[in-house]
Structures are given as C-alpha cells and as structure tokens.
Amino acid sequence: MAAVTPLSQKQPRLPPPSTIRPILRKTPSVLGKRRADDEDKNIDxxxxxxxxxxxxxxxxxxxxxxxxxxxxxxxxxxxxxxxxxxxxxxxxxxxxxxxxxxxxxxxxxxxxxxxxRSPGEDDEEKDxxxxxxxxxxxxxxxxxxxxxxxxxxxxxxxxxxxxxxxxxxxxxxxxxxxxxxxxxxxxxxxxxxxxxxxxxxxxxxxxxxxxxxxxxxxxxxxxxxxxxxxxxxxxxxxxxxxxxxxxxxxxFPYSQDSKMAHMQYIDHLLRLKTERPELGRDIMELILSRLVKLDVEMTLDLENDDDETTAAVIRLLEASDAKSDDGDDSDNDSVMSDEEDSDEKTRRVLLFKSKLETMDAILDLLFSIYDPVFENPDSVEAVESFQDLLSDFSNVILPHLKSRHTQYLVFNFALKSPQLVELFIGTLFNIAFESTRPPVVKQAAVSYLASFTARGAKVEREQVQKIAQTFLDYIDHFRATHTSCRGPDVRKYGQYYAYFQGLLYIFCFRWRDLIDRELCPPTLDWDDPASFIGQDLPWMAGLRTRLQANISNKLNPLKCCSPFIVDEFARLSHHLRLIYIYPQIEKNKNVQLSQFFTGSYATGGALRDSGFECDNEKWTHLETCFPFDPFQLPVSKRWLDLPNSYISWQHLTILSKGEEEEEDDEDDDEEGEADGRSIQEDTATDDEGNYD
Known part of the structure; x- marks a missing residue:
C-alpha cells in the first residue's frame, strides 16, 4: 500500500486575545443533540x-x-x-x-x-x-x-x-x-x-x-x-x-459501563483526534457531553437515594484512595459491611461508586490534556483553547443545572490569568442578557456568574463591585417595569429572583469587597472579620437603599429565594449593619406562594401539567444552584489550586454571641447541603482556600 502523507499540523492564526468569539458554533455539530439514557445504539x-x-x-x-x-x-x-x-x-x-x-x-x-499464548510456548503448527x-x-x-x-x-x-x-x-x-x-x-x-x-x-x-x-x-x-x-x-x-x-x-459506552471501558473508548477518540485534527472540536464536545451526563446522573442518584447509601459510597471512595496509597488489598465488601442491608443496596452502592470513579478518571484525563496548554495562560494558544472550552461550556455544560464537577475545567483555567477571568465573566454576561436564550439557560448563567464571583479568589474587588452593580441595575429595572405585579411568583419572575439570590450569595462570600475602602476607619483590620462587626461601614453606593426597595416590593424576593441563603444573608447584614430584614422574614411566614402561582392550573390546565402540587411551598421557591460548591472527586482534585484560587465558606463565630447565641449555635451544628441547605460546608476543602 502506498504510504499515506500526513496532514499538515499547522494551526491557523488567531484573532487578538481581546476578541471574544461567538459562543454558538457557526457550523452545527454533526453530533447533534445528545440522546437520553434509553438511546438506541443500533445504527441504521x-x-x-x-x-x-x-x-x-x-x-x-x-x-x-x-x-x-x-x-x-x-x-x-x-x-x-x-x-x-x-x-x-x-x-x-x-x-x-x-x-x-x-x-x-x-x-x-x-x-x-x-x-x-503462554510464555515460552512452541510456535509449531498444531493442525x-x-x-x-x-x-x-x-x-x-x-x-x-x-x-x-x-x-x-x-x-x-x-x-x-x-x-x-x-x-x-x-x-x-x-x-x-x-x-x-x-x-x-x-x-x-x-x-x-x-x-x-x-x-x-x-x-x-x-x-x-x-x-x-x-x-x-x-x-x-x-x-x-x-x-x-x-x-x-x-x-x-x-x-x-x-x-x-x-x-x-x-x-459511546453507557454510563453504567466500567471505567476501563470508558477510558479505552476515550483513548481511541483522542487517537482519532490526533490523526484527524479537523474532528477535534466535535470529539472534545462528545467527551464533555458524556462526562456531564455522568455528572448529572450521579447528582440525581445521590439526591434521590438515602443517606446511608451516600455514606457507603463515600467510604468506598476513601478506601479506594487509601488502598492506592498503602497497597491494601481489602475488598469492597469489608468497607460496606456496616451499610449494606440488602443485595440491592450493595448493588446500588457499587454502581454509584463505579460511576464516580469513571467520572473522576475522565475529568482527570481532561485536566491533564488542557493543563500544559495553560502553562503560559496569556499565550495565543491558551486563549484559543480557552475560547474553545468556553464554547463547549456554553453548549454542553451550562444547560445542565445538576452538573457538579465538570464545570471546574472552566473554573480552574479561567483563574490562570486576569484576561481569562474577563473572558469567562464576559461570556456569562452575554448569555444572561441574550434575548434568544431560553429562560432556564439565562438563569443558569446568572447562577454561574454569582458562584464564580463568590468562589473565585482571583476575581478582583473592582470586578466584584461591577458585577454586584450590574445585578442591582437589573433588579431595579425589572421592579420598575413590573409595577402591576400581584405578588411573588417564581415561575413568572424567575430571572428576577435569580439575580436577587445571586446578589445575596455574592454578599455572603465577598461582603468585604463591597465596602468602599477609602472611606473606612483606620481601626478596621481587613484580616480580622470580627473588627467589622457593629461598625457603620461605607458600603458600595446604592447597595443598602436599592436592596431595601426590592425587599419591600410586591415581588417579595426574600420569599422566593432559597431560605438558607436568605437566613445567612440576614445574619450577616444585621451584624454588619447593612440592612435589617428579620421583620420581612417573619411577615413572609404568613404568605402562601401558591396563591400567586401562575402555572397551568391557574390558566385552566390540568394540575398535573405543572409538574408539582401547588400546596407544596418548597416547589415554589427558586432552585438553589451554585455550580462551584466544593469539589469532591478524590483523584482529579489534584489539578485544582484550591488554597490560592478557591474561596471556602468561613462562618463568623462571633455572630453566635449575644441574644441569638442559642439559636445560632443550633444552626452551626447543621451540615450544609447543595440543594436546600445552609452555605456552611463540611468537606475536604474546608481547610483550603480560606478567604482573607
């Protein structure tokens, strides 16, 4: 066979780094929309x-x-x-x-x-x-x-x-x-x-x-x-x-297939990408889409199962990690012995563990592929790769609100340089304000923007204030254009509540960056949060008055936002003398959101069409979605520079003193969960990346 001449590997020249590419690809992917779990793999x-x-x-x-x-x-x-x-x-x-x-x-x-063949076997023909x-x-x-x-x-x-x-x-x-x-x-x-x-x-x-x-x-x-x-x-x-x-x-392997099956298949895909570079974008999109699918499945599986199953999965992962360090050959059954009540539970635990290990291995591989590119994060090659990653993030990761770990690819590399931080923030703003985007995607962009601002240690103070100012501008404009509002309605005004909740979340993590430092008294110690308690602080212009105007409005955002974020904001804002919202919280206890609900029942449709019962108040609250909650995969976390790039939640113990000491102490003992939880965190990352 005649030798095949390899294709040229020369890459095209890129636009200047400051140029932001369109998020949507001009040429639609041949892969099209990803199929659900019951996809038919028999190809016509x-x-x-x-x-x-x-x-x-x-x-x-x-x-x-x-x-x-x-x-x-x-x-x-x-x-x-x-x-x-x-x-x-x-x-x-x-x-x-x-x-x-x-x-x-x-x-x-x-x-x-x-x-x-066995070693040393005779090669003589036997037939x-x-x-x-x-x-x-x-x-x-x-x-x-x-x-x-x-x-x-x-x-x-x-x-x-x-x-x-x-x-x-x-x-x-x-x-x-x-x-x-x-x-x-x-x-x-x-x-x-x-x-x-x-x-x-x-x-x-x-x-x-x-x-x-x-x-x-x-x-x-x-x-x-x-x-x-x-x-x-x-x-x-x-x-x-x-x-x-x-x-x-x-x-592509099913999500329940083994880690080895997934990694072998992806190895072939990467070889194909190397041989045919023009397929590279589609191949990376495919790998990311299947990783997100695994990520979402695991989140839903663990949310829908009992706490004992989740605890058993965590113990198995910890045991596997320890085994790799000390060579222990103990099997899974001994680790699970306290948790397993039945063969069915054992099967579920092992399946969850297998999926988590597969997801961890794929994400670890992707980190290893991208990491060398970002050794010089401001190079043309790095900016191009990040723009490609942003495109895949926008089209594949962002629409899936239950993804918990895949998005850390973007988080990790965005924080490599101020230029990449700006690109990521600009992309999220573009999506959040793009009129042609579905509301759920725009709300997801707001959640990502709030979470990145709160958690990203290298998001500068000026950027935090600009983002908070933009959020304030949006909720003020929305309030001014919806004067006929009857009352709080998360389905009708979901975008408004997403911005308001994002603003509260940013405040809980970055409140010091919302203070005008030039007007602060010299007695404040920026490394000691306790020195701020009870002080009259010079807050960012308009923060106090605009928050108060929205809280007292008929839209009533405190009623629709996550109760746990509202409670944490209430405690902080009270002790920092920003705003006192406990009267509104008490008043909201008598407000039934279902009376304002504008689902299909209210418009004449069947009750089951709305997807939930109107008398269940928890379904009428805005879903808590902050995508950069602590990263928990044991292997791939090695790529994250958590101490220098990630802001973990720090509870101010001084707030437990005084008249609210008993009530606050009870709150301190509660463990935070991602959905319907306090901002408090009890994870392996608590000791890393503490904000100061």
Whole structure:
C-alpha cells in the first residue's frame, strides 16, 4: 500500500486575545443533540450512508490499490492469480444464482480461532490449517471489488468479521486496502466498514492475543493498525468524517459501563483526534457531553437515594484512595459491611461508586490534556483553547443545572490569568442578557456568574463591585417595569429572583469587597472579620437603599429565594449593619406562594401539567444552584489550586454571641447541603482556600 502523507499540523492564526468569539458554533455539530439514557445504539447503516455525496452529476471516485505489499504471492500451492480466478468465478456464479463457490468463499473469512499464548510456548503448527492462505484471498477480493454488488452483503459481513488486527503487519495492511476497495463500491459498504472499525474501540483489551499461526499482537499494535486503517480511509473518502462522528457518538459506552471501558473508548477518540485534527472540536464536545451526563446522573442518584447509601459510597471512595496509597488489598465488601442491608443496596452502592470513579478518571484525563496548554495562560494558544472550552461550556455544560464537577475545567483555567477571568465573566454576561436564550439557560448563567464571583479568589474587588452593580441595575429595572405585579411568583419572575439570590450569595462570600475602602476607619483590620462587626461601614453606593426597595416590593424576593441563603444573608447584614430584614422574614411566614402561582392550573390546565402540587411551598421557591460548591472527586482534585484560587465558606463565630447565641449555635451544628441547605460546608476543602 502506498504510504499515506500526513496532514499538515499547522494551526491557523488567531484573532487578538481581546476578541471574544461567538459562543454558538457557526457550523452545527454533526453530533447533534445528545440522546437520553434509553438511546438506541443500533445504527441504521443505510441512514449513515446518506451522509455521503450523492449528486447524480458526479461519478464515484475510482480508487486504485497497490498490490506491492512486500508479501509472497505464492503460498503453498495457491498463487495470487489462482485466487483471483477463484474469487471471480464465485462472484459471477453468485450473480447467476449458483452459490456453491460463493458460500465457500464466505467460509474462508469466517472468524479464525483465537488464543492467548503462554510464555515460552512452541510456535509449531498444531493442525493442518494454513493461516497465510487468507492473505491471498484478501488481495484477490480487493482486485475483484467492482463485482461486489448489493447482493453480496452476506460476503461483506463475513469479511468484516475477520480477525484482522490479531494477525501480522502485512495482513493488516492488505486488509485495509480491501476495506478501501469495499468502501469505493457503494456508500452502505463504507458505512459498514467504519461501523466495524468503531466497534473495535470497545473490543481491544490490554492483553495480547492472536490467531493460530501468528505471533501475539499487543493491544498497542492492534490500536496502531486500527487507526492506520481509519486514517487511510478518511483520507481517501473525506465525507466519511460525518459518518465517523455519528458512529462514535452512538457507540459511546453507557454510563453504567466500567471505567476501563470508558477510558479505552476515550483513548481511541483522542487517537482519532490526533490523526484527524479537523474532528477535534466535535470529539472534545462528545467527551464533555458524556462526562456531564455522568455528572448529572450521579447528582440525581445521590439526591434521590438515602443517606446511608451516600455514606457507603463515600467510604468506598476513601478506601479506594487509601488502598492506592498503602497497597491494601481489602475488598469492597469489608468497607460496606456496616451499610449494606440488602443485595440491592450493595448493588446500588457499587454502581454509584463505579460511576464516580469513571467520572473522576475522565475529568482527570481532561485536566491533564488542557493543563500544559495553560502553562503560559496569556499565550495565543491558551486563549484559543480557552475560547474553545468556553464554547463547549456554553453548549454542553451550562444547560445542565445538576452538573457538579465538570464545570471546574472552566473554573480552574479561567483563574490562570486576569484576561481569562474577563473572558469567562464576559461570556456569562452575554448569555444572561441574550434575548434568544431560553429562560432556564439565562438563569443558569446568572447562577454561574454569582458562584464564580463568590468562589473565585482571583476575581478582583473592582470586578466584584461591577458585577454586584450590574445585578442591582437589573433588579431595579425589572421592579420598575413590573409595577402591576400581584405578588411573588417564581415561575413568572424567575430571572428576577435569580439575580436577587445571586446578589445575596455574592454578599455572603465577598461582603468585604463591597465596602468602599477609602472611606473606612483606620481601626478596621481587613484580616480580622470580627473588627467589622457593629461598625457603620461605607458600603458600595446604592447597595443598602436599592436592596431595601426590592425587599419591600410586591415581588417579595426574600420569599422566593432559597431560605438558607436568605437566613445567612440576614445574619450577616444585621451584624454588619447593612440592612435589617428579620421583620420581612417573619411577615413572609404568613404568605402562601401558591396563591400567586401562575402555572397551568391557574390558566385552566390540568394540575398535573405543572409538574408539582401547588400546596407544596418548597416547589415554589427558586432552585438553589451554585455550580462551584466544593469539589469532591478524590483523584482529579489534584489539578485544582484550591488554597490560592478557591474561596471556602468561613462562618463568623462571633455572630453566635449575644441574644441569638442559642439559636445560632443550633444552626452551626447543621451540615450544609447543595440543594436546600445552609452555605456552611463540611468537606475536604474546608481547610483550603480560606478567604482573607
């Protein structure tokens, strides 16, 4: 086979770093929308073949194949010319309805016995088979490919089942030329060829294997042969790029498949990305989309299960981490013995653990891929990579509010430089104010912006104030344009409550950055929060009056925002003398949100259409979603510079003194949860990144 010339690796020049790319990709991804858990992975080959050019004015390209493979053309008593005549006779006979020779030809391509060799095993033949005979038929069938019509689908299936990766280099190269010849005959054959090759992504194992008569082929050798074939076919038939993208999407491992299955498949995807750089954006989007899917599944699984199951999963992860450090070989059952009440619970715990380990491994791999690019975070290459990452974040990660860890890819690399911080903040603002975006996506952007501002230690004080000022401007404008509001309604005014809740969240973490330092008394110690308690502080212009105006408005944001964030804000704002909101909180206890609810029931629809019962007050509150809550995956967290980049929650113990001491002490003992929880945190990251 003629040598394949590699494609140029030269990258196009980039726009200046200050230029922000559009978030939506100009060319829609071939992958399209991701399917749900019950997606059908049985690919319609004819449907895929329609992706190939089918213009009646163009003839299909004729591909010439070389037989000069440095192989012996006479093997035993069989010559290449004999095999060509035999193959031609079988195909012509099949076209006339005589299938005796045709069936015999199919049998020659039947899967050969495979075996694993023991070290030192004698390589002597143990039967009368001639393993090299098949090579002659591969070459002969390649030369007769034009005779393979639609009626030869049975032979094509037999050929594609051949164990070609487990033989030697000469055989694999000849077989690749046969695949190319088949692909040139008709589009459906090409789709079947690519489908067979993508199936190999999940079949190649780490151990060596072979067929009788051949030296064992290692997993790496098989991978190299497979991707040599893919590169060759995609260079001959460029339209195959659309087919391969649909195939790798459809055949991606299920979320319940093992970590090894996922990592092996992703390894193949990254090899394909290296061979065909033009597929890189789609491949990275695919990997991210499946990682997000795992992330969301795990969040929902742990939310919907009992606390004992969650505790068992955490113990298993901790035990696995300890085992990797000290070499302990104790099994999972001993770790779970206190938690397991039934076989079903054991199965769930092990499944959750497997998913978490898979998610952790994939995220760790992605960190390792991106990290070298950001060694110089202001370089053109780093800015380009971050803009690509932002595009994937906007299209894949952001719409999924239950994602808990995947978004840390953006968080981690955004904080590498002020320029990248600005790019991320600018992207979130663009999405939050983009009129064509769905409301749920715009609210998610607001939550991300508030969480990034609160948690990102390298978000400067001036940026915190600008973001808080923008939030204040929005809620004031919204209040002024909704004077006919009857009362609080989270479904009708969700965007307003998202901004208000985000503002409270930012205040709880970054209240010191909302003070005008130039007007502060010199007695304040910025490293000692207690020195601020009870002081008349010069707050950012308009903060106090504008908050008060919105709190007392009919929109009543304190009633609709998360009670736990409202409570924490109330305590801080009272002791810091910003605003006293306890009277409004007490008044809200008598307000029933369901009376203002404007769901489908209120407009004449069925009650079940609204998705929840109106008399359940918790469903009428804004969902708590702050995506940069503490990162808890044990392996991939090594990439996060938590002490220097992450602000953990610090409770001010001085607030527990005085008249509220008993009540506040009870609050201090409660553990915070992501949904319906206090801002207090009890995680492994509490001792890292404390804000000062």
């Amino acid at each position: 080959i004819m449907d895929l073949s329609r992706l190939l050019p089918s213009s009646p004015t163009k003839k299909r390209k004729t591909v010439m194949f070389s037989e000069n493979l440095n192989v012996v053309k006479d093997i035993g008593s069989k010559t290449l010319e004999d095999a060509k005549r035999e193959v031609k006779q079988a195909l012509e006979g099949h076209s006339r309805g005589d299938d005796e020779d045709y069936d015999s030809l199919k049998e020659k391509f039947a899967p050969a016995p495979r075996r694993k 009368d088979s001639k393993p090299q005979d098949l090579l002659i038929y591969v070459m002969a069938l390649t030369s007769q490919a034009p005779l393979l019509g639609k009626s030869c689908s049975g032979l094509i299936k037999s050929v594609l089942k051949c164990a070609w990766l487990e033989r030697d280099e000469n055989f694999s190269r000849a077989y690749i030329q046969l695949l190319a010849a088949l692909s040139s005959v008709q589009g459906s054959y090409f789709a079947q060829v690519l489908s067979m090759m993508v199936d190999k992504f999940s079949e190649i194992r780490s151990s060596s294997s072979s067929v009788l008569g051949f030296e064992p082929a290692t997993a790496e050798q098989k991978k190299q042969r497979l991707h040599l074939g893919l590169r060759y076919l995609l260079e001959l038939f460029p339209a195959g790029k659309q087919i391969i993208l649909k195939l790798v999407d459809a055949k």
